Structure formats: structure tokens, C-alpha cells
Amino acid sequence: MHELSLATAIVERAAETARRHGATTVTAVRLRVGEMAGVVPDALVFSFEVAREGTVLESARLVVEEVPARARCAGCAADFAVGTPPFLWCPRCDRPAQALLSGRELEITGIELQEAET
Amino acid sequence: MCKVVDVRQSVLAKNDHLADALRTELTARGTTVVSLLSSPGSGKTALLEQVLARMGVRGVPVAALTADLATENDARRLARSGAPVKQVLTGGLCHLEAAQLRAHLEGWLPGDTRLLFVENVGNLVCPASYDLGETLRVTLMSVTEGEDKPLKYPLAFGLAHLVVLTKNDIADAVDFDGAAFTAHLARVNPEVPVLRTSVRTGEGVQALVDHFLAVADGAVPHRPRLASAPRGGAHAPGGTGGHHHDRAPAPAPLTSHQ
Numbered sequence: 295m296h297e298l299s300l301a302t303a304i305v306e307r308a309a310e311t312a313r314r315h316g317a318t319t320v321t322a323v324r325l326r327v328g329e330m331a332g333v334v335p336d337a338l339v340f341s342f343e344v345a346r347e348g349t350v351l352e353s354a355r356l357v358v359e360e361v362p363a364r365a366r367c368a369g370c371a372a373d374f375a376v377g378t379p380p381f382l383w384c385p386r387c388d389r390p391a392q393a394l395l396s397g398r399e400l401e402i403t404g405i406e407l408q409e410a411e412t
Numbered sequence: 413m414c415k416v417v418d419v420r421q422s423v424l425a426k427n428d429h430l431a432d433a434l435r436t437e438l439t440a441r442g443t444t445v446v447s448l449l450s451s452p453g454s455g456k457t458a459l460l461e462q463v464l465a466r467m468g469v470r471g472v473p474v475a476a477l478t479a480d481l482a483t484e485n486d487a488r489r490l491a492r493s494g495a496p497v498k499q500v501l502t503g504g505l506c507h508l509e510a511a512q513l514r515a516h517l518e519g520w521l522p523g524d525t526r527l528l529f530v531e532n533v534g535n536l537v538c539p540a541s542y543d544l545g546e547t548l549r550v551t552l553m554s555v556t557e558g559e560d561k562p563l564k565y566p567l568a569f570g571l572a573h574l575v576v577l578t579k580n581d582i583a584d585a586v587d588f589d590g591a592a593f594t595a596h597l598a599r600v601n602p603e604v605p606v607l608r609t610s611v612r613t614g615e616g617v618q619a620l621v622d623h624f625l626a627v628a629d630g631a632v633p634h635r636p637r638l639a640s641a642p643r644g645g646a647h648a649p650g651g652t653g654g655h656h657h658d659r660a661p662a663p664a665p666l667t668s669h670q
Contacts, residue, residue: 296507296538303423311417321414325423326644332541332567365637379563380570381599382637390602393640400423400541401644409413 297333300400301341305351308405312350317407322355324404329363330380330397354406363397421645427542428643430663431510434545437665443525444628447544449568450552452534455578457486458611459552459620460529464493466621472628473524477516478531479508486531496522496669507538510545514663523668526628540567548627554579555588562597566638570600573633574607574623581610601636 308320323342327333335358342356363376367384373395374385382391422428438445450456460476467474478486479500487499500508500516513530521528530546532539551572553561556579562569569575575597577583583590597604607623609616627633 296541299505299507299509300423303426307419307421307423311419315415315417317415328641330567330570330638330641331643332537363641379566379600380638382570382602383599391637394638396641398638398641399644402419402421402423403644405417405419407415407417409415 297337297341298345300333301338301345304342304356304402305345305349307402308354309350311405312407315407316410318350318410319408320351320354320405321408322357322404322406323351323402324357324359324406326359326361326399326401326403328361328397328399329378330376330394331400333400335360359403361396361399364395365391366393366395368392419645422643424541424543424643425645427510430514431543431545433663434510434514435547438528438545439547441523443521443528444548444624445528445530445544445546446548446550446624446627447530447532447546448550448552449532449536449539449572450534451536451557454534454552454554454557455611456531456534456552457489459576459578459609459617460531461489461493462611462614462617463529463621463624464490464495466617467527467624468494470621472526472625473522474527474529475521475525476529476531477513479533481505481533496520496525502533506533506535507542508532508544509542513544514666517666519667520669521666527624536561536565536568540565540571548573548624548633550574550576552576552578555583556586559589559592560596562593562600566600569597569604570638571636572601572604573636574605575601576616576620577606577608579610579612580608580615581612583608601638604634604636 308323312320327335339356364373365376366373369387369389448456475496476490477498481504484499487497491497549572551568607616607620
């Protein structure tokens with residue numbers, strides 16, 4: 295259940311951004327989560343609701359965009375979906391993938407702030 | 413007023429930077445970190461006991477740090493080898509993080525250590541996501557655990573530089589299907605080296621010791637395909653970048669135990 299550690303890191307990061315921008319409230323945090331990130335989005339959202347309590351993120355939403363895992367073949371240079379559990383061999387050439395291109399993201403992409411009224 | 417701030421930062425950026433710094437620093441002073449990952453009861457500690465003992469016989473300075481939720485039993489077992497051993501109690505936390513590891517090494521790790529073994533909490537899920545600054549990540553599994561384990565825990569097996577099968581002396585008794593295991597492992601981690609071991613018969617233990625020594629001498633470990641994908645933020649090739657101000661300043665160098 296390392297999702298709670300991750301949720302805490304997300305809350306800390308967003309709260310720090312709010313402070314820097316002089317905002318009083320964070321209304322949403324946007325996150326990209328790869329298929330192979332080792333994170334269960336539902337568990338992350340649940341943990342986020344615990345971690346945000348008593349912070350400027352108290353009423354913030356966690357908006358998760360899931361990113362499919364894709365790999366590139368060394369032989370034919372084609373990209374292919376690796377699926378779950380991952381199959382890191384090219385479906386056309388039956389050769390091992392050269393690299394995973396995407397799917398391990400665990401990235402904050404945007405933070406929505408409510409700025410103090412002046 | 414509402415405002416959206418674009419950030420693009422990996423959630424694990426802090427841990428990854430710290431781990432990178434630790435790897436660079438320890439490598440520069442001649443210490444190679446080997447991490448061990450497995451489910452509880454796979455035989456990590458028993459195997460490590462034999463590895464430490466053999467390293468001792470060969471006069472190689474090694475040290476071990478073992479993490480558990482509770483009890484100092486593992487540290488007591490490992491200390492019988494004579495190597496410096498430290499128990500880390502995570503107090504219920506399911507995995508080790510780089511900052512924790514660094515704090516435990518501070519003032520403890522002998523300066524002449526060639527190989528530092530870090531035995532993670534017995535868990536195949538959470539520890540897989542955290543870089544600890546290791547040069548070699550070993551995932552272990554006993555033959556009693558089922559041939560499809562690499563498919564059930566693809567990150568733990570997919571990110572390994574070396575996979576070790578333990579308790580191989582009872583493989584036949586439990587009908588372990590080696591071919592099925594190899595096929596499943598190749599699916600998530602093509603071409604990863606596999607070593608079959610048994611602490612009862614001694615099978616594979618010397619090969620494992622030799623593998624560790626080769627890595628300490630600079631042999632390049634296997635490259636897991638899963639490790640090549642970006643985690644987002646500053647690590648993303650061609651990403652928006654420019655977030656270096658978010659990086660934590662490099663920590664002060666580790667002090668060694670004399």
C-alpha cells in the first residue's frame with residue numbers, strides 16, 4: 295500500500311506550488327499514471343482523500359489520466375501495446391522489445407489553484 | 413481567481429534524485445550496492461548468510477542492511493558471518509526509500525566496503541517502485557511459489573538485473589516447472605540472467621558470489637526493458653524540463669564508520 299506515500303508526496307508538492315503562487319486553495323491536481331507504474335489508480339485516489347485532510351488541498355480533486363504501456367521493436371521499429379501482464383516481445387517479429395516507450399509515468403502535470411481575492 | 417500551473421514532475425522525483433546521488437557517491441568511493449527483493453519466506457536471508465560468509469573467506473569487505481516491519485532476527489542471523497550488519501525497522505512501512513537508506517548508512521557504513529547488500533522488506537509490490545541507489549537489483553523467488561509469479565508481479569521481476577531461484581533442491585518434490593517459469597520471466601524481462609540456488613546443497617551460491625564480484629569490478633548488469641521508460645517530469649526525454657529548481661540540493665557526503 296505505497297499509494298499513501300505517493301499521495302502524501304503529491305499533496306506536499308501541490309501545497310508547495312500553492313504557497314509559491316500565493317494561492318489559498320488547490321482545487322485539482324492532474325496526474326498521469328502509466329499502466330506499468332505499479333500504482334492502482336483507485337487506491338491512489340482513496341489515499342489522496344486521506345492525505346489531503348487539513349491541507350490547502352482539503353477540497354481538491356485528483357484527476358487521473360491513465361497512460362497505456364507501449365514498447366518499440368528493435369527489428370521492425372514498430373511500436374506495440376504490451377498489455378497486462380506485459381509481453382515485451384514484438385508481435386510481428388517475435389523479438390524482444392528494444393525499450394519500453396511509455397507506461398511507467400507517475401507524473402503531476404497540472405495544479406489548479408484558487409488565488410486569494412484582492 | 414482560478415489558475416492552472418503546468419508542472420510536469422515525477423511524483424517519485426525526490427526519491428529518484430536522492431538514489432542517483434547515493435549511487436554516484438558510493439560508486440566513487442568503491443562501494444557497489446546490491447538490493448534484494450522477494451516475497452516473505454523466499455529464503456533471502458538464508459542465501460545472504462552464505463554469500464556474506466563466502467565473501468568473508470575471500471577477504472572481501474562487505475556489509476548488509478536488512479529491513480523488516482519488526483524484529484531484529486534477520487540482523488542477528490546475518491551478523492554471524494562477521495560482516496557489519498544493520499537492522500532497519502520500518503515500523504509497518506511496506507518498502508524502503510532512498511532517504512531512509514541514506515540515513516541508516518550515515519556514520520555506519522565502513523569506508524572500505526566493496527559490496528553493500530540491502531535486503532528490502534519481504535514484499536513484491538511496493539519496493540519495486542523505489543530506486544535505492546543500487547547498481548544491481550536482484551529479485552528472488554523460491555521454487556514453491558509458483559511458475560507464474562513473474563506475471564503476477566511484473567514490476568518486481570521486470571526491473572530485475574538478476575533473478576535468483578531459491579530452494580532448488582526441492583524443485584522436483586514440488587513439481588516446479590522450470591520451462592514455464594523461464595517463459596513467463598522472459599515475457600516481462602527478456603534475456604535477464606537467472607541463477608538457481610540452494611543453501612542446503614550449496615548449488616549456485618558460488619556463481620552468485622562471482623556475479624556480485626564481477627559487478628563490483630565494473631561488469632555492466634543486464635538492462636531490463638521496463639526500466640527504459642520515463643517516469644515523467646525532468647526525467648522525460650524531450651520533456652518540457654526546466655524544473656531544476658525543484659531538485660533538492662545534494663546532501664552532504666556520507667561519513668564513514670572507521
